[in-house]
Amino acid sequence: MGARPTTVRRPLAQILLDSVAPEDRPGPPPAPLDDVRLELLADAAQDHRVLPAVAKHVAARPDCPEPWRGPLRRARDEQVVRHLSALAELAALGAALDRAGVPWAVAKGPAAAALWPAPDMREYYDLDMYVPREAFRAAVETLEDAGCTGVDRNWPLMVRERRAEYAMRGPLGVHLDLHWDIAVPHGLRRRFRTDPGAMIGRRRPVDLGGGRHVPTFDAVDSVLVLAFHAAQAGAGRLLWLVDVAGAVAACDGVRREVGGRAREMRLEAPVALVVDRAARVLGGPAREALHDTGLRPPRVLRGAAAALDRRHGFPDLPGDRHRGGRLYAGARPGAWGTATTLVADAVRDRRIERALRSGRPDAGEKALRLDVPDARAREDYLRFVDSGAG
Template sequence: MDGRTTARRPLAQLLVDSVAPSAARGLAPLESISLELLADAAQDHRVLPAVAKHVSGRPDCPEAWRAPLRRARDEQVVRHLGVLAELSRLGAVLDGADVPWVVGKGPTAAALWPAPDMREYYDLDLYVPRAMFRRAVGALEDGGCTGEDRNWPLMATSRRAEYAMRGPLGVHLDLHWDVAVPRGTRRTYRTDPDAMIGRRRAVDLGGGRTAPTFDPVDTVLVLAFHAAQCGAGRLMWLVDVARAVEACGAARAGIGARARAMRMEAPVGLVLDRAARVLGDLGETGLRRRGALGAATAALDARHGFPDLPGDRHRAGRLYSSARPRAWGTAAALVRDAVADRRIERAIRRGVPGADEKALRHDVPDPAARADYFRFVDSGAG
């Protein structure tokens, strides 16, 4: 563990103890922590099942905590089994339609943890080749899936590389044709989803179930890139990345080269840096130093600590989500994202329809807009 992280607040230290236990340091005391605050912080970082496992196994765990902690872990077991059942069904549908696919994050990230029920997750992310996206959607709809993104004019104008659906067993599904979802992000990076799907390998998800997922290096890139786009603010994402790097073995030295080929080195490197600061050294990954942006994120973590707790206001997530291959691009993204956030906030305050983050879920049926979206996907345009 990096010496800079040893002065964490007890609750923050307890969260880290739960996901990266180490006999080399003392455990955070429980007597100064309330169960309510512990649950709020753990849920915020999506590590409540891991915290439940860790705390309930300690001799100083208050007896009154044991039942709710056990319930939290049992709920994740139920979710995990439900996702695996849905995945088996939907995978068979795509196989029957002759559509290559992989599953990312969710159950495959959980498989990296010591026990899959330690990682909190609720949905499925499936990736298919762009050229087969329309076929995949049709097959899944015929197989019982329904669309959750129903604002087709917004889908047609935003050109997102993701379509939210609901599986026949009720599990939320995000069907992707690129790992970079917003159109502007795809123009910045050089993702190659078809090559990534072509490198897929089967992984054991537990209970005798296997599924295709990205190869070890691509898994690191997908997890780290997603974490960066979301601000790298959840402890769960850092654990995912650290365990994915570990699973690469000797291949971890090639992470940097592939990240550079996709122009992802800046966001991926920042996330790996934060994971190393919080969880310990990740070894040689072939990533270069992150310059001023890396120094800024490291300084903020040294000043405020990580993980953040409910009520903290210093996550610096925009530094991660705005990271671009060049410094001028990062600066432009920081300004652009700040302006966009303020515009959305003003629109929400004024009650503008569709201004909130769930605008895609608003039911705006428009067959022409739907057709336009799929024509765009089929075209292969940027």
């Protein structure tokens, strides 16, 4: 088993890590709670989407202040309610898709929660369902007939951006992202060779507890989906790293296939960087997994990411500025592709920030939720998905 990283962390950051790290991992004793305020701990935990896990860990400690126990218990109870609501929504919507003959798989959310020691430790608020591109129109119509409504309602923008995702709300109120590709922005699909149809074809059932089994991606594809998603979001949350470490651990026996399949889809650069960060931050079995997967992180980016973590510490805390997210989000096949993407992303981010400061309603992803009822644009978007064009 790998040794624990020696990076010195602030007590608050160490408590976050102690809450999600493998219990049998060697290391220093837990960080004391004496000088920690519950409000700051909750803010940091929510920032990393690990509040239920932190609540479980801290409440079990003998030095947990008695006034903390009520709020910590509520944090876990709230995730239990969200989890049960998501399972109920998933059961009804999955059954509707099954009746319509639409193949589907769920990822992240409840499927990732099954990788944690207890499902109520994994914080999530929505469902991510994946269908083959050619079945997307049927899936939308089926889900609408089942009571789902659109959250993304700016159809002209949907046509322009050609995103592989449609946000909906289920009849029970759970947010649902319906995907026809794991690479959501159009630009990503041009750089990577994702194969969502084959991935859905390899799906297998996962036990979500209580006798509930739903289809999710196979063990290898689950690593790719979770790590690729984490990379595109900057790999800055502990939640994502724990997901990836759990998915890699679940690949026992087929772990070597991770690197090969990642190279086939040209996903190796971002996936390897995220697996490397999970190994570096969490230690234990995750630290050995990088070699078992056969993944090869880009040397320069790996060194830069590790140097940032050593210098600024990880997990980050609210208010920290140096998160290094662009290194993960910008990783592309080849050094030139990565360099041009990093520059383009920096320019785009500054443009969006200026637009948001100016109060423009068409800035950022919230623009997709503007109500622009345009039946022709909606049909144009569905026709584009039907066409199979990039």
